[in-house]
Amino acid sequence: MTAQIIDGKAFAAKVRGQVADGVARLKADHGITPGLAVVLVGEDPASQVYVRNKGVQTEEAGMRSVTHRLDAGVEQIELLNLIYQLNGDDEINGILVQLPLPAHIDASFILDAIDPQKDVDGFHMSNVGRLATGQKAMVPCTPLGCLMMLRDHLGDLSGLNAVVVGRSNIVGKPMAQLLLADNCTVTIAHSRTRDLAAVCRGADILVAAVGRPEMITGDMVKPGATVIDVGINRVGRDGKTRLVGDVDFASASEVAGAITPVPGGVGPMTIACLLANTLTATCRWHNLPEPEGLTV
Numbered sequence: 001m002t003a004q005i006i007d008g009k010a011f012a013a014k015v016r017g018q019v020a021d022g023v024a025r026l027k028a029d030h031g032i033t034p035g036l037a038v039v040l041v042g043e044d045p046a047s048q049v050y051v052r053n054k055g056v057q058t059e060e061a062g063m064r065s066v067t068h069r070l071d072a073g074v075e076q077i078e079l080l081n082l083i084y085q086l087n088g089d090d091e092i093n094g095i096l097v098q099l100p101l102p103a104h105i106d107a108s109f110i111l112d113a114i115d116p117q118k119d120v121d122g123f124h125m126s127n128v129g130r131l132a133t134g135q136k137a138m139v140p141c142t143p144l145g146c147l148m149m150l151r152d153h154l155g156d157l158s159g160l161n162a163v164v165v166g167r168s169n170i171v172g173k174p175m176a177q178l179l180l181a182d183n184c185t186v187t188i189a190h191s192r193t194r195d196l197a198a199v200c201r202g203a204d205i206l207v208a209a210v211g212r213p214e215m216i217t218g219d220m221v222k223p224g225a226t227v228i229d230v231g232i233n234r235v236g237r238d239g240k241t242r243l244v245g246d247v248d249f250a251s252a253s254e255v256a257g258a259i260t261p262v263p264g265g266v267g268p269m270t271i272a273c274l275l276a277n278t279l280t281a282t283c284r285w286h287n288l289p290e291p292e293g294l295t296v
């Protein structure tokens, strides 16, 4: 069998188009332009690329984009003051603090200082709790993008066995919550799971978010399963590097029914969902109806 490839890049372009339509309507009917603030601490080159892409795509969708670049040695109190300033800024509807933060800064303290209504990453503890208890929340972008692709490909997810490999707060745990809310039978597996291959082979939906290049191989995939590869790992050296996922695409695509590629899968959907969340946050802030299909 050769898997169907789920084109995240094309899907993301469609989502960004929907966001742009929603933004145009907000402007025309209410004179509101959503604004997204991205805060980048330090000069990690990979982070800089993401931040630039986010800024460009935000403006393409008709929203305002502001980027705050802070020195790697910035004091925690200075970062905190910037968050408070953005919380109180009427022009800003979404705040994203790029992770990871330098070790001298308490990341969860910073994330919990963001106004939950402007928390477009969905990392504030109140949004984490709201998602876990089935209340309206801001949902983390990467798992939201994965869920959109799964619903689009499979339709109703009810009763399917879903295995999420990885238990991070930013992907694994919220992904499991979303799948559970869509009536999947969910297993969260991780590096210490006994006989991981056998657990994975039980999955109709297999989400790989472990951060280990090409760890999920074809023998771990149930024939016909839908495989979502969240990993973005740069491998190789001497200037000859390439991106690979957490899934060994060559062997897994022989067995799976459908699979997301890296690059061009989950990554572009993450940014599209950031824009979607910014629009959603803006609508909720102004008590206006939310556009359909852009959130759960």
Ligand SMILES: Nc1nc(=O)c2c([nH]1)NC[C@@H]1CN(c3ccc(C(=O)N[C@@H](CCC(=O)O)C(=O)O)cc3)C=[N+]21
Pocket: 047, 049, 050, 096, 097, 098, 099, 100, 121, 141, 232, 243, 262, 263, 264, 265, 266, 267, 268, 269, 270, 271
């Ligand atoms: N608070 C916070 N929120 C984030 O969402 C966040 C973060 N911090 N820190 C860094 C990671 C990384 N991240 C990516 C988003 C899109 C691509 C993406 O679009 N990747 C392209 C490839 C890009 C390339 O070629 O390098 C793809 O997969 O096709 C990658 C990585 C969001 N992150």
